Amino acid sequence: MFKKLTLTILGVLLVAGALIGTKLEQFRSMSDAGANMPPPPQTVTAAAARSDEWESTIRATGSLVAVQGLTLRVEVPGRIKRIAFESGAEVDAGAVLVELDVATEQAELRAAEAAAALAKANLARARSLFAKKNVSPADLDAAKAEFEAATARIETVESSLAKKTVRAPFSGRLGLRQVNLGQVLATGDAIVTLQTLDPIYVDFALPQQQLGALAPGTPVRVSTDASAGDIYPGKITAVSPEVDPVTRNVYARATIANRKQRLRAGMFANVEIVLPARQQVLAIPATAVLFAPYGDSVFVIEKANAEGEGEPQLTVRQRFVRLGAQRGDFVAVIEGLEAGEQVVSSGVFKLNAGMPVIIDNTLAPKAELAPRPGNN
Numbered sequence: 241m242f243k244k245l246t247l248t249i250l251g252v253l254l255v256a257g258a259l260i261g262t263k264l265e266q267f268r269s270m271s272d273a274g275a276n277m278p279p280p281p282q283t284v285t286a287a288a289a290r291s292d293e294w295e296s297t298i299r300a301t302g303s304l305v306a307v308q309g310l311t312l313r314v315e316v317p318g319r320i321k322r323i324a325f326e327s328g329a330e331v332d333a334g335a336v337l338v339e340l341d342v343a344t345e346q347a348e349l350r351a352a353e354a355a356a357a358l359a360k361a362n363l364a365r366a367r368s369l370f371a372k373k374n375v376s377p378a379d380l381d382a383a384k385a386e387f388e389a390a391t392a393r394i395e396t397v398e399s400s401l402a403k404k405t406v407r408a409p410f411s412g413r414l415g416l417r418q419v420n421l422g423q424v425l426a427t428g429d430a431i432v433t434l435q436t437l438d439p440i441y442v443d444f445a446l447p448q449q450q451l452g453a454l455a456p457g458t459p460v461r462v463s464t465d466a467s468a469g470d471i472y473p474g475k476i477t478a479v480s481p482e483v484d485p486v487t488r489n490v491y492a493r494a495t496i497a498n499r500k501q502r503l504r505a506g507m508f509a510n511v512e513i514v515l516p517a518r519q520q521v522l523a524i525p526a527t528a529v530l531f532a533p534y535g536d537s538v539f540v541i542e543k544a545n546a547e548g549e550g551e552p553q554l555t556v557r558q559r560f561v562r563l564g565a566q567r568g569d570f571v572a573v574i575e576g577l578e579a580g581e582q583v584v585s586s587g588v589f590k591l592n593a594g595m596p597v598i599i600d601n602t603l604a605p606k607a608e609l610a611p612r613p614g615n616n
Contacts, residue, residue, distance in 0.1 A: 281554075281596040285604035286541055287585040289577050292523045294567055294609075296515040298453055302444030304464075305493075306505040308410050308436040312337065314425045315403045325432070327417045331408045338419065338431055340404040349397040356390035363387045412436040413501070435505055438498045442474070444511045445489040453515055454479045460494045461512040467502045476513070521564065521572035522579055525607040529571060530588045535560045538577065539584040539591050541599070556584060558593045569607035 318340030325337045366383035369375040415433030419425065442462050446454065454476060462472040474496035483490050494511070496503065503509075530537050539556040561576030577583070584591060585604065591597070 281598045282587070282590060283598045283600050284556075284584045284591070285586045285601050286582045286599045287525050287528065287604075287607070289522050289524050289573065289579055289581050289583060291579045292521055292570075293518050294521050294523075294565070294572070296517050296519050298446065298450060298513040298515065300444040300446055300511045300513065302442045302462075302509045302511045304496075304503050304505055304507040304509055305441040305443050306412075306435040306437060307439060307441055307495075308412065309434065309505055310409075311433050312406060312408075312431045313428050314338075314340070314406060314431065315427065316340070316400060317424070317426050318342075318404055319424045320419055320421055323417070323419070323421055325414055325417070327414060327432070329414050331411065331414060331434070333408055333411045335408045336405060337408060337414075338406040340406075340425070342401055342404045345397055345401045345404065349394065349401065352390065352393040352397050356387070356394055359383070359387040359390040406431060408434060410434070410436060437501045437504065439474075439495050440498045440503050440505070441477075442494050442496055442509050442511060443491065444494075444509075445484075445487070445491050446513075448483050448488045448490055451479075451483075451490050453513060454490060454492045458516075459514045460496075461514065462494070462496050462503075462509050463512075464503065464507050464509045466504075466507055470502065472496045472498070472503065522574075522577060523567075523570040523572055524577070524583055525569055525585045526566060526571045527569075527607075528583045528585045528588065529561070529563065530558075536563055537561060538573075539588055539593075540577075541582040541584065541597065544596075554597050554599065556591055556593065556595055556597055558591075568609040570609060 320338060321341045322339040323337075324339065325331060325335070331337070363383040363386070366375055366380045370377070370380045412434045413436075415435070417432055418430050419432075425431075442460075456476055456479065458476045460474050460476060462474060463470065474494045476492055477495045478493040480491040524538065528538050530539070537558050537560045540559050541554055542557055543552040544555045559576055562574045564572035564574045566572070582599075584597070585607075
């Protein structure tokens, strides 16, 4: 009985071993067939390297500065009697902003006018008596001095009265009100800020080796993240005659039109200086570049002879390139590529050298030098 069971188990094991061996041989054959089977072509988009002419520019960062800007302060102490402006309002030069109480100055003015009238009458009397030789020249001089002092006193009081009314020294936009009705102000207390915003200055710095590009009249383009997508043209209007001895930077100022007043003093700005010379470049879409620590490369599309009869097959060859400046969706190739060669413009991360490809530009996005995304 035991011998029969042993033989049965051995028979089952032999059959199972034969089945396993057969299956392993089938798997090996399938693996060899898969290894010898060429991979299916990858669908990619393509673009040709093209010669182009780009404008030469220099980029810098700057700050916006008001053409005229200050904080209005009182020159004489007093209590606020009237506030004639609203925060953020536009005002013209000479507009009344704040009036202080002038009751004391008005009383002083009446007293000064009365004293001046008496001094004038005394001077006229002294001249009449001097003509009759009834007073000495010293008396006449004293009468003149008293009259001039009384007149000067009137001018002093009138000047003090004028300073009790605070006016806008130039046209511009007011800031936030910093005083209240009835408040007693001391000399130098702040009332409100006033800024002229159209036009507006942008101050920026460049390294000293680029001093030759900073000529007055050179066009610039200014942009800021506070007004995304908007470009503000202007021109360089002033260049500092000295170089900062610490940073070795030279400072310049450009004047920008700001009709809608979207630019405000104190903002950070990107400045692009447009040079008169233009540069010849070989441009490709930036999406065609495979960036890597060991070097940047592109996949060039070439025709390869297919086995047997039929149309030549397209394959890719990886080529390392040296890149230059970038403009919008394009990047300049300094070395490693020729004009007219086709490169894969999207999906480069999934490619390997020698891989077959199929070009389909149906849904390829259009590369532009000055892209303006619709969702920004």
